[in-house]
Amino acid sequence: MTTQLSPEQAESNYLARIGSLVGEIIHYGGFDLKSTVRKSNATGEGPDAAEIVVNFEGPDSDLLLEKNAALLDALEYVVLKAVRVDDELNGRFSFDCDGWRQVRAEELKLTALMAAKQAIETGSPFHLTPMNSRERRIVHLALKEETAVRTMSEGSGPSRKVVIYPTTSPS
Amino acid sequence: MEIKNLIEAIAKALVDNPDQVTVRPVEGEQITVLELRVHPSDLGKVIGKQGRTARSIRTILGAAGMKLKKRFTLEILE
Numbered sequence: 001m002t003t004q005l006s007p008e009q010a011e012s013n014y015l016a017r018i019g020s021l022v023g024e025i026i027h028y029g030g031f032d033l034k035s036t037v038r039k040s041n042a043t044g045e046g047p048d049a050a051e052i053v054v055n056f057e058g059p060d061s062d063l064l065l066e067k068n069a070a071l072l073d074a075l076e077y078v079v080l081k082a083v084r085v086d087d088e089l090n091g092r093f094s095f096d097c098d099g100w101r102q103v104r105a106e107e108l109k110l111t112a113l114m115a116a117k118q119a120i121e122t123g124s125p126f127h128l129t130p131m132n133s134r135e136r137r138i139v140h141l142a143l144k145e146e147t148a149v150r151t152m153s154e155g156s157g158p159s160r161k162v163v164i165y166p167t168t169s170p171s
Numbered sequence: 172m173e174i175k176n177l178i179e180a181i182a183k184a185l186v187d188n189p190d191q192v193t194v195r196p197v198e199g200e201q202i203t204v205l206e207l208r209v210h211p212s213d214l215g216k217v218i219g220k221q222g223r224t225a226r227s228i229r230t231i232l233g234a235a236g237m238k239l240k241k242r243f244t245l246e247i248l249e
Contacts, residue, residue, distance in 0.1 A: 025177065029231060074228075081185060081224055158221070
């Protein structure tokens with residue numbers, strides 16, 4: 001596959017393959033869901049927010065969003081792996097349901113701010129729960145401007161998490 | 172068996188040698204084990220970095236099982 005595709009061709013190629021695998025998984029998995037592809041003009045969070053969103057709706061939305069959207073994340077991971085989206089395009093695709101990504105991002109920002117406050121007050125590092133790279137990134141960005149703390153990702157694999165260190169001693 | 176097809180469809184999409192993908196369901200009383208075999212060079216494709224792909228497949232399998240009120244486990248065999 002060395003043929004040079006235009007970005008538009010590459011994109012519609014990916015979309016067709018994503019759509020077909022998602023369709024198979026919904027069908028064989030017996031999930032009561034409908035998927036639609038939505039293109040946003042990157043009006044979301046930050047300059048590299050997802051531009052192509054595969055959105056799910058239907059009676060099994062709850063199942064998709066259980067345990068911090070474990071099923072939604074699993075679907076996204078497997079499907080994007082299978083379609084082998086180029087690294088540079090990878091961040092442009094996202095799977096969503098009922099506005100979950102936005103809600104979760106806001107929740108993470110609040111968590112980050114509260115954890116930072118606690119770290120500053122106690123003078124000890126605050127360990128957040130393990131998160132995937134997208135969620136850790138939201139936390140790092142939320143505290144980028146906060147000079148009283150610095151954030152690090154620690155641990156590996158599924159247990160990798162953000163640790164918030166106070167940079168000053170408690171007053 | 173739809174669940175067998177589910178795992179087959181996902182595995183075939185992930186690997187370089189889809190014709191080498193087989194899924195064999197082994198039905199027990201409480202639980203059905205799905206034995207997934209792929210070409211040896213494709214093992215990494217279905218397992219993934221730190222097992223993340225395999226974990227994601229198991230999450231999808233678990234959810235499909237919940238809908239059927241049945242338990243399934245996935246074994247990836249060499």
